[in-house]
Amino acid sequence: MPARLSLISHAPTSATRLSAFPSDEPIEEPSIAKLTTINWQPPRAHHILTAPELRTQQTARALNLTATPANELRDLNYGIWQGRTLADLHAEDSASITQWLTDPTAAPHQGESITALITRVGDWLTTLTGEDTSHTIAITHPAVIRAAILHTLDAPPQSFWRIDIAPLTLTDLRHNGRTWTLRSAAIPLITIGDNSQSILD
Secondary structure (H helix, E strand, O other): OOEEEEEEEOOOEHHHHHOEOOOOOOEOHHHHHHHOOOOOOOOOOOEEEEOOOHHHHHHHHHOOOOOEEOHHHOOOOOHHHOOOEHHHHHHHOHHHHHHHHHOOOOOOOOOOOHHHHHHHHHHHHHHOOOOOOEEEEEEEOHHHHHHHHHHHHOOOHHHHHHOOOOOOEEEEEEEOOOOEEEEEEEEEHHHHHHHHHHHHO
């Protein structure tokens, strides 16, 4: 059956500002204030989901969306790198950082590899193409959205880092009963404003 998936990346956190690997930190107060400036009308959807982390659930509430947590939407597991900045890790162990950025199968952080993430997200996308799926909205993480785009385009995992998903952006996927297609990617919600409903329709 036809299906639609609208992916929203969560609001910025301290990890976003510091270029750090996230843990489960909240979104920052300025982000909450910015969200209140969006004239957001919850779009029509049959299912509204959110990743289990605090920052995604806070983003959903700030957007007036009543969302159900879904573990499949959880962020990439950054293992022992959680809470560390990229700059500090690069100074401490540049070889591991380089390996992680160039080899999507690598997991020097003792967490989840990029290829494992893409497989996980692809498996979840498959569950949305059955009966009674229609339109699903999911508030999740940039890494998950990148993985969904790669799965949709059947692109190589090496392309993961060539996709830029900023905070508070919308990516829209459509399924025609056979394959997923990418309708739009990384549209800033802050510029959508009053047109948010029409863009999702």
